[in-house]
Amino acid sequence: MIVIQAKLIFLNQEDKQIVLDLMRRWSSCMRFAYKRLLEGYDRKTLKRDLQKPFDLNSRYVHDAIMKAKGVLESSRQLDNNPKKVIFGGRDLFVKLQKRHINGKAYEKLKIRWQEKRKGNLYSRGDKSKKGNLNTRIEVEKNGTFLRINVGERKYVYAKIEAGYKKNKRREEFLQEIGESNIPYSVELKLKNGSIYAYFAIEEEYPEIKITKEKGVIGIDINAYPDNISWTEVDEKGNLISYGNMPMPELASGSKDKKEYFRWQYAHEIVKIAKEKGKAIVIEGLEIKEKGKRGDFSGRKSRRIRHRFSYKSLLSKIKTLAKREGIEVIEVDPSYTSIIGMLKYSPQYMITKDIAAAYVIARRGLGLQEEIPDNYMKFLNALTVEELEELKEHVKKTVRNKHIKKKHLREINKAIEILQSLESKPGRVLEPLDGTSFSTYDFWRVLKVAVVTPLSPEKVPRDFSTLKGLLIQGKWRDP
Known part of the structure; x- marks a missing residue:
């Protein structure tokens, strides 16, 4: 239009x-x-x-x-x-x-x-x-x-x-x-x-010529800091290349100025996809609470989301891609940051934003994310008592009341999930029959158990310390 x-x-x-x-x-x-x-x-x-x-x-x-x-x-x-x-x-x-x-x-x-x-x-x-x-x-x-x-x-x-x-x-x-x-x-x-x-x-778009047949470009837009993270994957979902595009112009200025630069950044993303001959995967435009996936919550997050207008940028990427005959795939962005930071950040030594873009790209290809074996062993060994200790630690150490509330809410949810698993023989990690829990809930428990102790004040940008747990299964070390 x-x-x-x-x-x-x-x-x-x-x-x-x-x-x-x-x-x-x-x-x-x-x-x-x-x-x-x-x-x-x-x-x-x-x-x-x-x-x-x-x-x-x-x-x-x-x-x-x-x-x-x-x-x-x-x-x-x-x-x-x-x-x-x-x-x-x-x-x-x-x-x-x-x-x-x-x-x-x-x-x-x-x-x-x-x-x-x-x-x-x-x-x-x-x-x-x-x-x-x-x-x-x-x-x-x-x-x-x-x-x-x-x-x-x-x-x-x-x-x-x-x-x-x-x-x-x-x-x-x-x-x-x-x-x-x-x-x-x-x-x-x-x-x-x-x-x-x-x-x-109504704009008439040309026929789609660049599809996901040879792979895709996954896009993750972040409200803080203002940047676009992108990853290139092949048709099997293997990571080929990645990059990060800072967008300082969107942090301040007039409405017209920010609108102009959104178009410029959208052109850059479409240019990358065109040069590499790959489709583009973006987050579904109907998502309402993008800020919950970022580093902040509450009023600060809402303020950042309002200023950033990421939905407008995604819409522009979608429009420009269609004009170039490039396929645009929209996916559900749920838990892409959590899965990215826990699974691919330590594995490829990349930031959580690029890791989230990688998960988005793989999801656009229809690939499912399985929990690694060592993470499964860690979750099966995790106890409710350990999470209770973590709760007390958060109460004593975290000063920011908004972050503290968020941590306590997540820990209580993790305790609820583990308690429901106690009656299962061997505590097998799988979606529970007759309950409302899904595989995503286990990723939530994993985030609470390993990320919250790692950096209780805010979500860290570096997850290299999780490499020992992910690859070698070392989780009892200090």
């Missing part, structure tokens, strides 16, 4: 007011449709019944219902209560309810909320209608205009100003779209009294 933002300049104030009224009616129609969808009304009934009350043509009504349905489905996917959706934004609505805000500050917030609630209009593209019927781009001698259908055979024209400062390249691109039969969708939004248009077209 390619989206271009532009500001609309109206020939007179009357035309602008006509469009604002259209946006208000469309927004109201969308909210009304949302309520009816909650009550179980079907789309055909709504499309027939909503045209007259809101004085909209059938295409505008259809688009309003489609948007309402999208909001409803999104709310359900996020496990939110659809009945509690607030159009205009919950954050602004909550601020408006605070009694200590009054005067100009209150009026400013109220205007922002009203604009987000009532200042919307969406018109989908249609190839059969040569682009877009209700909101069409038209190229004239004196500029590029948007023709907006405001009623039966009534149109308002607004000049398209591509960007805050006139951007000729954007305007030329919009002209090409307008003069072709490519379907494009247009969304109008009211911001600070001005109307902005967002033109979106």
Whole structure:
């Protein structure tokens, strides 16, 4: 999807007011449709019944219902209560309810909320209608205009100003779209009294030519420090090469600056994959709690994740790779850091971030990670008493309350798993029948038993000390 933002300049104030009224009616129609969808009304009934009350043509009504349905489905996917959706934004609505805000500050917030609630209009593209019927781009001698259908055979024209400062390249691109039969969708939004248009077209990608047949490039993006770790593996999952790409520019600066550099780093990753002729494996874009895999937890982790916007970077890598005909594989990132730090960091003497990228790459090839024999022997010899001693040690030595809580929570979970194993003969390390424990839980126990004593204040970057345990099975040594 390619989206271009532009500001609309109206020939007179009357035309602008006509469009604002259209946006208000469309927004109201969308909210009304949302309520009816909650009550179980079907789309055909709504499309027939909503045209007259809101004085909209059938295409505008259809688009309003489609948007309402999208909001409803999104709310359900996020496990939110659809009945509690607030159009205009919950954050602004909550601020408006605070009694200590009054005067100009209150009026400013109220205007922002009203604009987000009532200042919307969406018109989908249609190839059969040569682009877009209700909101069409038209190229004239004196500029590029948007023709907006405001009623039966009534149109308002607004000049398209591509960007805050006139951007000729954007305007030329919009002209090409307008003069072709490519379907494009247009969304109008009211911001600070001005109307902005967002033109979106579906991008057609070339055929995939670079697949995982010869191996993959695994990508692990880290919020602290800001860097991308990558690994190259062959088709059998063997490590060939690896690297680390620092991203200091994403630690500070304006939104536009960070967006620019995200594109630059995405280009670098895709360039590596193209040169090596391998597919790219990334973490699934739907993951919500990336920070739990990093070095921090709580407020600090959330702050880092917010600043870093790793999801945006992954999305850009995915887009650029598709443009180059490179296969992109998304995998579940669960426990990739834990498995990487315990299994491959000491084995290949690499950092935990590169090791996590290696696990991601292998997972993209469909390979399973088995727990090494010496780790299995160590886990079978581990006792609940030893974990209880570790708990007391953490209580006495760890000062940071957030890290201490995290350690104690993990230790208690490990104790729970070991206690459930005591009734099994020989304490065989395998997923337990009739329980909720899986192989991943044993990796958690292993992390608690070997990493927490190694560095209780924070997750270490060097795991070479685990080599003796992993290869020689020495776990009783001090």
